[in-house]
Amino acid sequence: MTIAEIHGKLVPYESREDLLTSDVFGTFKYCDPTxxxxxFLGRAISFSSQKAPVLSRATKSAKYFFWPKxxxxxxxxLIIILTEDNGRKIACNIEAKYLSGKHNxxxxxxxxxxxxxxxxxxxxxxxxxxxxxxxxxxxxxELQGVEQNYLFYVTAHYVPPCVDIxxxxxxxxxxxxxxxxxxxxxxxxxxADSVCRAGVDEGTISTSALLFEDLSRLLRxxxxxxxxxxxDREHNSKxxxxxxxxxKGQMFWKHLELAVMQSTGPYxxxx
Amino acid sequence: MITDKQIFQVYEEMEKICYEINDMFxxxxxxxxxxxxxxxxxxxxxDASETLGSPTTWLPYFSQRLYYKDSNYKKVLGINLxxxxxxxxxxxxxxxxxxxISTNDKGIYASDELYGAGWHKDNPSIENIPNTPMLxxxxxxxxxxxxxxxxxxxxxxxxxxxxxxxxxxxMYEGINSLENLKDFNGVAEEASKNIKSCALTLSSITxx
Numbered sequence: 001m002t003i004a005e006i007h008g009k010l011v012p013y014e015s016r017e018d019l020l021t022s023d024v025f026g027t028f029k030y031c032d033p034t035x036x037x038x039x040f041l042g043r044a045i046s047f048s049s050q051k052a053p054v055l056s057r058a059t060k061s062a063k064y065f066f067w068p069k070x071x072x073x074x075x076x077x078l079i080i081i082l083t084e085d086n087g088r089k090i091a092c093n094i095e096a097k098y099l100s101g102k103h104n105x106x107x108x109x110x111x112x113x114x115x116x117x118x119x120x121x122x123x124x125x126x127x128x129x130x131x132x133x134x135x136x137x138x139x140x141x142e143l144q145g146v147e148q149n150y151l152f153y154v155t156a157h158y159v160p161p162c163v164d165i166x167x168x169x170x171x172x173x174x175x176x177x178x179x180x181x182x183x184x185x186x187x188x189x190x191x192a193d194s195v196c197r198a199g200v201d202e203g204t205i206s207t208s209a210l211l212f213e214d215l216s217r218l219l220r221x222x223x224x225x226x227x228x229x230x231x232d233r234e235h236n237s238k239x240x241x242x243x244x245x246x247x248k249g250q251m252f253w254k255h256l257e258l259a260v261m262q263s264t265g266p267y268x269x270x271x
Numbered sequence: 272m273i274t275d276k277q278i279f280q281v282y283e284e285m286e287k288i289c290y291e292i293n294d295m296f297x298x299x300x301x302x303x304x305x306x307x308x309x310x311x312x313x314x315x316x317x318d319a320s321e322t323l324g325s326p327t328t329w330l331p332y333f334s335q336r337l338y339y340k341d342s343n344y345k346k347v348l349g350i351n352l353x354x355x356x357x358x359x360x361x362x363x364x365x366x367x368x369x370x371x372i373s374t375n376d377k378g379i380y381a382s383d384e385l386y387g388a389g390w391h392k393d394n395p396s397i398e399n400i401p402n403t404p405m406l407x408x409x410x411x412x413x414x415x416x417x418x419x420x421x422x423x424x425x426x427x428x429x430x431x432x433x434x435x436x437x438x439x440x441x442m443y444e445g446i447n448s449l450e451n452l453k454d455f456n457g458v459a460e461e462a463s464k465n466i467k468s469c470a471l472t473l474s475s476i477t478x479x
Contacts, residue, residue, distance in 0.1 A: 158298045158428060162305050227298050227428050229291050 001027050001211075006218050014222065017098035018067075021077050024192045025064065025094065027215045031207040033062040033082065039195045041092065044152055044185035047165050053150050053185050058085040063142060071134045076126045079135075081142045091146045093130045095123055097155045098189075102164055121171035123164075127151045127180060153186045158227040160186050189224040289331065292352060295425055296336050299350060302428070302436045308338035308348060317381055327357065333386060337371075337379065340443065344378030347371045348439045349385045352422065359390055366425070368435055369417030370442040377412070384409040388417040416442055 001023045004010050013019050028036040034057050042055050063081040070076075078094035095102075102122045129135075130151070133143040153168075155161055165186065172180045196212035196219070199205035205212060219225060300310055315334040332355050338348040351367040353359070367388055373379050388407040407415045418438070425431055 157301055159301045159305055161301075223290065223294065227294065227431075229295055229426050230423050231426070232287065 001215055001218060003214070006214060006221060008221075015099055017096050017100065018077070020098050020189065020222070020224075021094070021096040022066070023218055024189065024215065025066075025078055025080075027211055029062075029064045031205070031211060033059045035199060035205040035207050036192075036195055036212070037062055037080070038082075039198075040192050041150075041152060041185075041187070043191040043194070044187035045160065047153075047169060047181045047184040047186065049182075053152075054148075055082070055090070056084045056086075056088075059083065060085050065139045065142075068135055068139050070129045071136060072129055074126055074129050076130075079130065079139060081139075081146065088148075089142075089146045090148045090150060091130055091143055093126050093149070093151045095126060095151065095153050097153070099156070101161075102167070104167070120174070121168050123151055123153055123168045123184065124171045124175065124177075124180070127184065128177075131180075149183055151184045153184065155186065155188055156190075156224060157186075157188055158190075189219060189222075190226045193219040193225045285330075292331075292334060292422075295431075296334065296350075298428065298431055299336060299435060302431050303338045303348070303439075306436055306440050308340050308440075310336060310338060311380060314381075327355075330354070332356065335382065335385060337382065337385075338439075344380065345373040346443070347373075347379045347382070348443055349382055350435065350439075351382070351385045351388075353386065364422045366420040366422060366435075367417050368420060368439055369415050370439070372414045373412055374414065375412040379413075382413075384413045384415055385417070388415045389419065 002010070005014065005019070005023070010019070024040075025037075028040065031037070038055050038057055038059055042052055044053055045051065046053075059082050061083045063083075065079045065081075067075055067077060068079055076093050077096040080092040080094065082090040082092065084090070104120065104122050127149065130143075130149050133140060133146075135143060153161075153164070155164075165184075168184060169178075169181050172178055193216050196216040200209045200212050200216070203209075296315065303310075315336065316331060318328065319331075320328045333351060333353045335349060335351045340346075347370075349367075349369060349371055352364060353361065353367065354364045355361060367385060369385060369388060371379050371382055371385055384407065387409075389405050405417060407417065409415070420434055424434060
């Protein structure tokens, strides 16, 4: 995360999902995993049910591998190796989306120009590679001893992207690997804002609250916050909603500062 | 006298309102998607002239989204936000939500009928507009069952589900589905009283 982005100095790049990935997970990387990362991932829900992943708050370390290259040419956005206090290791594959959808390859033919386009389904392919531990060097070594593999599909949707999810589940079924989708989870970026705000408001985080405050500001600038309309206090203070009931009451907006926006009458229909 | 600064403030507040409305429609698309409905792209408006002499259409005086299931373009759900219409002389923005059925061969890809449903001058009852779901027939071939919502009645995903998605989906599914819609809209008890009769009438009109 950069301060410049919060202040609107990187507008041409703001829509890039790699920057967003870096903003959120880059911040969590420098925090205690139980402050940011674990609560964030813990708010995900399973593709196949409403269940959350089993993640322990007794996690002693998180190793981040941003944009790792697999031996098959895939490049997920991030793989995180969690090590719990009891030594249990969990590998988390993060596939991040912002304004675009999944990058599925339309057929099984190799395409050197589109190495990240996967036969069938991008998410399933990434999970398969993770499960096969098809990575090199340090990540390959870290994957040894991993007991649990999770895939997290992080998007900007307010509700689970059912088309994408069904597509992945159908792919797993076709591959005879239906059980795999139990390890697939969806969550939205807005949950990161919720985690940051909760941590700051409740004073429960051990790492710097400034980091979380800035990440929250950035996510709100990008409008990546939980869905809620007409809740901007500053905005509402200028345009005050006077009445509350459309059907029965007298409802109109009264602008407190500008006469030009004052209500012209108390009723929905002019007399 | 209004100042440059105040005009700028008004413009900025308008931008914020547009962001809120965008969020509302994005979320509506997603909630409707979860119910199996798709849109036909990101277009929200037509008849929006930017030319000199048409200042009222420079502004987003209305926005509309239509939702389709199983590529059926003759039976469509829709939400229309009307900010201001000179003919109606409304004093608040409002949503018109409803079911649109075409009984000829033409599909529905943008709906003037939804825009004016329930209040347009073609409706002979414009002098006595009920705040309940109502039937509107445009010409011989377009029939609508619609209801109104105040724009700010949608504040959460739960509101979207209960005030928009569930009533619309039940309208789409037909009269049998409406049987169980006891607390239609939650905010409009009187709405439930006549929705069944409206739906029955619509059904009788549109069934071959």
